[in-house]
Amino acid sequence: MKQNRGMFIGSMEAGKSTLAQALLGYEPKALKTQSLTYKDWIVDTPGEYTENPMFYKNIMATSLEVTHVLFVQDATKKKVFFPPNFSTGLNKLPIGVVTKADHVEADISKAVNRLRTTIPKGPIVITSAVKGMGLKAIKDLVACNSMKEMEDYVESQEGDDTIFMKSFTN
Ligand SMILES: Nc1nc2c(ncn2[C@@H]2O[C@H](COP(=O)(O)OP(=O)(O)OP(=O)(O)O)[C@@H](O)[C@H]2O)c(=O)[nH]1
Numbered sequence: 491m492k493q494n495r496g497m498f499i500g501s502m503e504a505g506k507s508t509l510a511q512a513l514l515g516y517e518p519k520a521l522k523t524q525s526l527t528y529k530d531w532i533v534d535t536p537g538e539y540t541e542n543p544m545f546y547k548n549i550m551a552t553s554l555e556v557t558h559v560l561f562v563q564d565a566t567k568k569k570v571f572f573p574p575n576f577s578t579g580l581n582k583l584p585i586g587v588v589t590k591a592d593h594v595e596a597d598i599s600k601a602v603n604r605l606r607t608t609i610p611k612g613p614i615v616i617t618s619a620v621k622g623m624g625l626k627a628i629k630d631l632v633a634c635n636s637m638k639e640m641e642d643y644v645e646s647q648e649g650d651d652t653i654f655m656k657s658f659t660n
């Protein structure tokens with residue numbers, strides 16, 4: 491996936507940077523992201539970019555530099571921060587990511603439903619940076635070059651850590 495790159499967006503403290511570090515094989519250190527951060531194939535954004543609509547234009551502009559946008563939803567948080575169908579407005583391959591699956595307060599099915607409102611079509615990966623869960627699926631999906639490839643990938647997987655949604659059904 492040499493030229494493929496992913497931008498991580500999601501609310502403050504959602505676990506974007508911790509996941510990015512786990513994907514790149516670094517020891518995670520929790521530090522608030524202050525600005526756009528480029529590391530290897532990952533573009534990490536501050537949670538403010540997602541929480542404050544004033545920054546949507548920055549998300550739009552930065553998405554032009556990547557092949558995939560990863561929509562990060564904290565499994566322990568009730569709120570959806572993305573506008574409905576946000577992924578459709580960004581013309582890049584979307585990947586939904588649920589973080590903190592290991593957490594005692596995680597509600598994974600709720601988090602998946604929240605991502606459904608953001609991503610009408612695309613894969614969702616359940617992750618835990620703490621346990622290393624879902625990391626391979628994210629890397630494999632970022633290596634895909636089309637929605638169809640991502641769909642075929644998810645269908646080839648066993649287990650329920652990766653889910654593919656064809657359409658907005660609920
Ligand atoms: N239990 C658990 N906690 C996690 C996990 N990933 C991140 N956290 C915790 O969540 C908090 C926020 O993590 P960050 O990775 O800094 O979140 P962020 O989305 O980058 O936040 P901003 O940079 O503010 O936008 C930290 O205290 C992490 O330790 C996880 O997989 N499991």
Ligand SMILES: [Mg+2]
Binds near residue numbers: 523535
């Ligand atoms: Mg961060």
